[in-house]
Amino acid sequence: xxxxIESVLHETRVFPPPQDFVKxxxxxxxxxxxxxxxxxxxxxxxxxGRHAREHLTWRxxxxxxxxxxxxxxxxxxxxxxxxxxENCLDVNLKNGNAxxxxxxxxxxxxxxxxxxxQQLYELVCKFANGLKSLxxxxxxxxxxxxxxxxxxxxxxxxxxxxxxxxxxxxxxxxAKSLHERITDVGASLVITADEQMRGGKAITLKPAVDEAFAxxxxxxxxxxxxxxxxxxxxxxxxxxxIWMHELADNQSAECAPVAVNAEHPLFILYTSxxxxxxxxxxxxxxxxxxWAKLTMQWVFDAKPNDVxxxxxxxxWVTGHTYITYGPLAAGLTQIVFEGVPTYPDAGxxxxxxxxxxxxxxxxxxxxxxxxIKASEANAAHHPKSFDLSSLRLxxxxxxxxxxxxxxxxxxxxxxxxxxxxxxxxxxxxxxxxITPMPGATPLKPGSxxxxxxxxxxxxVDETGGDVEAxxxxxxxxxxxxxxxxxNIWGDPDRYISSYxxxxxxxxxxxxDGAQCDKDGCFWIMGRIDDVLNVSGHRLGTMExxxxxxxxxxxxxxxxxxxxxxxxxxxxxxFVVLKRSRPEGDEAIAIGxxxxxxxxxxxxxxxxxxxxxxxxNLPKTRSGKIMRRLLRxxxxxxxxxxxxxxxxNPAILDQLSSPV
Ligand code: WTA
Numbered sequence: 271x272x273x274x275i276e277s278v279l280h281e282t283r284v285f286p287p288p289q290d291f292v293k294x295x296x297x298x299x300x301x302x303x304x305x306x307x308x309x310x311x312x313x314x315x316x317x318x319g320r321h322a323r324e325h326l327t328w329r330x331x332x333x334x335x336x337x338x339x340x341x342x343x344x345x346x347x348x349x350x351x352x353x354x355x356e357n358c359l360d361v362n363l364k365n366g367n368a369x370x371x372x373x374x375x376x377x378x379x380x381x382x383x384x385x386x387x388q389q390l391y392e393l394v395c396k397f398a399n400g401l402k403s404l405x406x407x408x409x410x411x412x413x414x415x416x417x418x419x420x421x422x423x424x425x426x427x428x429x430x431x432x433x434x435x436x437x438x439x440x441x442x443x444x445a446k447s448l449h450e451r452i453t454d455v456g457a458s459l460v461i462t463a464d465e466q467m468r469g470g471k472a473i474t475l476k477p478a479v480d481e482a483f484a485x486x487x488x489x490x491x492x493x494x495x496x497x498x499x500x501x502x503x504x505x506x507x508x509x510x511x512i513w514m515h516e517l518a519d520n521q522s523a524e525c526a527p528v529a530v531n532a533e534h535p536l537f538i539l540y541t542s543x544x545x546x547x548x549x550x551x552x553x554x555x556x557x558x559x560x561w562a563k564l565t566m567q568w569v570f571d572a573k574p575n576d577v578x579x580x581x582x583x584x585x586w587v588t589g590h591t592y593i594t595y596g597p598l599a600a601g602l603t604q605i606v607f608e609g610v611p612t613y614p615d616a617g618x619x620x621x622x623x624x625x626x627x628x629x630x631x632x633x634x635x636x637x638x639x640x641x642i643k644a645s646e647a648n649a650a651h652h653p654k655s656f657d658l659s660s661l662r663l664x665x666x667x668x669x670x671x672x673x674x675x676x677x678x679x680x681x682x683x684x685x686x687x688x689x690x691x692x693x694x695x696x697x698x699x700x701x702x703x704i705t706p707m708p709g710a711t712p713l714k715p716g717s718x719x720x721x722x723x724x725x726x727x728x729x730v731d732e733t734g735g736d737v738e739a740x741x742x743x744x745x746x747x748x749x750x751x752x753x754x755x756x757n758i759w760g761d762p763d764r765y766i767s768s769y770x771x772x773x774x775x776x777x778x779x780x781x782d783g784a785q786c787d788k789d790g791c792f793w794i795m796g797r798i799d800d801v802l803n804v805s806g807h808r809l810g811t812m813e814x815x816x817x818x819x820x821x822x823x824x825x826x827x828x829x830x831x832x833x834x835x836x837x838x839x840x841x842x843x844f845v846v847l848k849r850s851r852p853e854g855d856e857a858i859a860i861g862x863x864x865x866x867x868x869x870x871x872x873x874x875x876x877x878x879x880x881x882x883x884x885x886n887l888p889k890t891r892s893g894k895i896m897r898r899l900l901r902x903x904x905x906x907x908x909x910x911x912x913x914x915x916x917x918n919p920a921i922l923d924q925l926s927s928p929v
Contacts, residue, residue, distance in 0.1 A: 283715055284714055285712065287712065291708060294573075295708065295709020296567050296573075297707045298709050298710070306723035307723045310724040315336055317724060322560050322752070326560055328350050329351040329352050330349075332347035332532060334349055338750070342750070342765070344756070345532075346533070346557035346752040347533075349531075349532075352559075353530060354431075354559050355428070355430040356431075358595060359598065360527065361601075362387040363391060365601060367601050372389075372598060373603075373604060374577070374605045375419065375606045376607050376622060378467035378468060379467065385420055390424070390598075394424050396523055396525075397517070397518040398432050400517035401434070403521070404459075404512075406434055406459055407433065408432060408534070409433065411434065411456055412434050413448070413451060413461070415439045416441065416461060417441050417468075418466075418606060421497045421514065425461045426590075431528065433530045435455075436536075437539065438585050438589075439451050440585025440873070442873045443872070444870055444871060445479075451540050452488050454540075457490065459491065459492065460479055460491055461514070462479045462495070463497040463498070463499040464499055464501065469609065469610045470614070476494075477505070492510070494507075496512070496513055497514040498513055531555070532555055533554050535552050537553050538551065538552050539586075539697055542813055543810055544799040544801060544811075544812060546810065546812040548813065549759075549768070551698050551755050551758065552757045553700055554753075557700075558595075558701075558753045562596035562700070563600055565701045565722070569693060569706075569708070569722070571663060571708050572597075572600040572630075575629070577626055578602045578604040578630045578632075579630065580592040580633075580665075581619070581632065581634070587696070588667055588668070607622065612644065615648075616640075616644030616645060617645075617655065620651075620652075620653045624658060629660055629661060630662065631661055632664075632665035635669050635806065635838065636836060638666070638671070639835065640836050658683060658684075661685070661688050662687075663689055664689070664691070666679070670796075691708055692713075693705040698755040699747075700753030700754060702722060703721065703725045704720065704792045705719065706720070714791055717793050718794060721792070727748075728746055728747075729745060729785055729786050730744055732744070734774040737786075739785075739788045740788065742785045742795060743784070743785065744774075744782075745782045746774060746780060754778065781798055781801065783797070803831075804834075804839050806838065809841065815827045815843075817872050818845060818868060821863075823847050823849070823860065828887050828897060830844075830897055830901045832901070837879075840879035841876065842904040843878040844900055844925055845864065847883065851883050851924075861881040865877045865878055882925050882927075884921055886921050888916050889916065891915065903922060903925050
């Protein structure tokens with residue numbers, strides 16, 4: 271256990287929910303939380319069925335809540351039909367929200383554009399009609415590779431309106447990653463932009479799509495729809511490429527939503543696992559949307575006057591659930607931001623909260639940690655230099671938030687008065703799982719606190735037996751829940767082996783190690799598999815290793831994570847070249863070449879922070895690489911473990927010195 275985790279577990283500060291917040295909260299007080307929890311434990315089907323009827327508009331009502339007959343391939347509300355986009359847009363026009371601002375978009379350069387629910391509805395209908403005119407329909411799959419924009423939300427919603435399953439690829443991924451996803455998902459449609467703006471610079475997007483197409487195997491793709499973001503020059507294939515505005519502008523502003531089965535795949539989102547190949551996490555329509563909406567109300571305490579801001583990118587699950595679907599289903603006004611937190615300066619987030627009077631702010635610990643540093647360096651960028659009095663609730667997601675960062679966030683951004691919801695969840699869970707309810711749960715800095723009603727989170731040992739409070743174990747969810755992953759696209763066996771290993775008796779295995787304290791609060795201790803969390807992004811060590819060994823100079827590579835004060839974890843790669851071990855300037859030059867190679871193969875987020883070269887890697891006599899020892903070496907610590915089983919113990923000294 272690292273020192274950091276140990277010190278987190280000694281954290282004793284408790285922050286009860288502020289009385290003013292409790293008074294107005296959707297779930298008000300501990301007893302209200304407990305009542306929901308008890309109901310969900312006593313009668314799960316009744317609980318979920320009630321909420322699904324209350325919160326969603328169904329085209330065909332369901333008669334069965336949960337079908338477990340093919341477990342772990344669960345079906346929720348499986349004979350019901352609905353349309354997700356209708357539940358996000360049409361219902362708001364009916365509920366009197368037509369003229370309410372749905373999205374406040376702020377571009378990288380600061381330009382602001384607002385659309386009302388009526389306008390968003392029309393944009394989505396026009397684009398959906400355009401896609402329809404090209405022959406796209408329910409059952410097709412699209413890949414969306416767009417910058418943060420109103421258009422990204424429109425594209426996803428238009429797909430949902432027609433029953434087209436979307437797979438959004440983060441704009442920072444390379445042509446190769448894009449190619450892998452286009453082919454794996456079998457896309458017939460790609461939606462992209464000419465360029466995106468980040469930190470004052472234009473970064474091209476369409477060339478990566480062209481490059482992916484040129485790699486072959488994408489023949490199923492009939493069209494590439496291009497959003498003109500900057501007007502930058504792009505290569506054009508007139509048979510395949512079509513501008514988004516030319517497709518949509520002259521279409522009718524009405525497009526009937528297509529009713530789909532509740533289990534219809536709304537989206538497939540790729541995430542890293544413990545092998546080299548990312549997993550296509552398949553999500554449903556009904557169960558997913560139900561949880562997106564309910565967690566908006568419970569965890570974010572959504573109210574009609576809120577201005578909600580989730581800073582994630584729609585390329586990640588957080589952007590799916592808490593930008594494209596949840597806030598719209600809850601009828602909120604939300605901020606969508608194109609840029610980065612440090613441009614034009616590190617005060618950008620605080621200025622935007624001030625300008626748009628954000629009431630709920632949801633971001634990642636890595637952003638908070640980097641802004642702490644920046645505001646210490648320059649008082650003008652400190653949150654205290656801005657009027658943040660509109661805020662009433664803060665959130666954190668993606669990685670554990672260390673108590674120091676929590677306290678800073680609480681005091682400086684939240685003015686000491688805003689609860690912080692530290693939300694633990696995953697791409698696979700669809701929405702929040704373990705998190706405070708801000709009007710009910712006492713907060714403990716560093717803990718994501720308690721399970722949500724309906725979520726049977728627990729800590730177990732390797733045989734599935736319950737582990738006592740205060741002891742570490744595997745984090746599992748014992749019973750299925752509506753927004754859970756339904757399958758790994760095209761790989762049902764991997765779905766079972768990754769998430770429902772037989773030793774655990776049918777529990778969902780999250781892949782995180784954690785422990786629970788005597789109050790039932792969970793403390794996440796990090797992944798139990800070969801997955802790293804770098805700046806809140808999941809990254810498989812095997813993915814980075816495969817990228818490295820595909821370089822012509824590399825014979826062997828082992829990748830581990832090292833704790834990092836800003837990014838949570840950092841990638842450290844140990845590399846053996848086919849030729850002799852480089853030293854000095856040559857090592858630096860080859861190191862740079864390999865880092866750029868990884869960025870090109872996967873994306874800049876996967877670039878190793880450090881590369882160390884060795885004549886060999888530490889291996890057991892049977893040839894297994896001892897990653898455990900590499901993790902120690904990567905941290906700059908002395909290896910104190912027994913290394914007698916190593917074939918080549920001396921190699922550890924060589925690998926201990928950074929290039
Ligand atoms: C980690 C992001 C501690 C965890 C929504 C999980 C967290 C992985 C938290 C999922 C949190 C996410 N506290 N750890 N509040 N939130 N994690 O799929 O290891 O990108 O398994 O989903 O991030 O990452 P993913």
